[in-house]
Amino acid sequence: MSLGCTFQPDGQQQDSSQINNTTDEGVEDLSDIEGIWMGNLTVPGGLQLRIVFNISTNPDGSINASMDSPDQGVSGIPVDTVSYKEGILNLEVKSIGGSFEGVYKESSETIEGEWKQAGSTFPLILNRTEKIPEVQRPQNPVKPYPYTEEEVVYENKEAGIKLAGTLTLPQSEGPFPAVILITGSGQQNRDEEVFGHRPFLVLSDYLTRQGIAVLRVDDRGIGGSTGNFSQATTEDFAGDVLAGVEFLKNRPEINPDQIGLIGHSEGGLIAPMVAVKSPDIAFIVLMAAPGLTGEEILYMQSDLIARAEGVSNETIAQNRALLNRMFSVVKEEENNTIAEEKLREILRAELANLSEEEKANLGYSEAAIDSQVKELTSPWMRFFLTYDPRPTLMRVKCPVLAINGEKDLQVPPKENLRAIDEALRAGGNKDYSVKELPGLNHLFQTANTGSPTEYARIEETISPTALEVIGNWILEHTQKK
Incomplete structure (x- = not known):
């Protein structure tokens, strides 16, 4: 996502x-x-x-x-x-x-x-x-920071991998409440860097200045972390987060009773998994988290983004039908070799009806088909398509803040926030808040349409409103009475 x-x-x-x-x-x-x-x-x-x-x-x-x-x-x-x-x-x-x-x-x-x-x-x-254009990212913090920054490495012993990250600690007297930041889908570094934006750098800087320790980590197989990302699923990433929780529990600067998680996009699937598995999680913050199955979200995401780009209703309907045929193969055919061949046949048949110019505009070719087929049959996609987060959310008993941007076209807010709300209520959670933030997109930037085509052009990395909502809620749930 x-x-x-x-x-x-x-x-x-x-x-x-x-x-x-x-x-x-x-x-x-x-x-x-x-x-x-x-x-x-x-x-x-x-x-x-x-x-x-x-x-x-x-x-x-x-x-x-x-x-x-x-x-x-x-x-x-x-x-x-x-x-x-x-x-x-x-x-x-x-x-x-x-x-x-x-x-x-x-x-x-x-x-x-x-x-x-x-x-x-x-x-x-x-x-x-005359010169290379500068990309303005005014929210990126500038050193020296008014807090301590430490490079850390720890193990996920069960997976046999090492995870590398950055731990930021307030300079006031501890022990401090702490959060682990969990990235969205795709192989991401500890700053969740995309299009020149570093959302997790900005978020960790803001929270640490508020007195909250923050651990942000490279995904397995990127940066300083080891492991094979391509063969991992969302459940595997939950194991990586659990390793981070164990690491924080052994740090004297951290209050072991106030360790929370902040998950963005797919990270919002992972945080409830970890909260259910570990009694050490004091709270979770879900940023643009899925409340529905991956298949449901991908249908909505495809429709909304296409509509924002002016695609006709007829083309949107055709694309939806194509996705449905491909997802059916992924769900029903467990053998990857057979599934891949069926998917290639579907895509080739679809492309046979297009002109060379239309193929070029779509960016399709045999190499592109092969890349898409491999992605569709990856362990991650097979898990993501069918995983329903609602049963897990029903088992989450710690405090939860779920927020989404009104203009999010990747994880549509109304449907997903409603599903999260209903699941938490059905599970009897007594302390949760669900908020749709006006004017913000999937990255929580102030946006015009919410289309991913805007992400790179927007100078803002995260809306100050979103930062305040997250920071204030965490402080309310961690300040000593």
């Missing part, structure tokens, strides 16, 4: 100081291509991303090139090979499986061509620019 980055390799931001010299083949007048080039790339779903190539030459005639994606907060991605011959520029970016081919137009000083990645092709026109 949380979006991944199109260009960011392995979730890691590259450092431009580590770029190796690239090679040039058949170089003509390098002054044609030297400099900073920027273009807007429109990817499936209508999202526009600014792409920047930095091209320069060394005294020995070799070329240095790197790539930036400012809207994703990614810079210095190495360009491995550069070829410029007969006015045609070729760039290959192996780390993300991408390449660009374009023709230099002297009259307009543009390079007009195509970007290829994951079997899909997108038009891209590059224009010279």
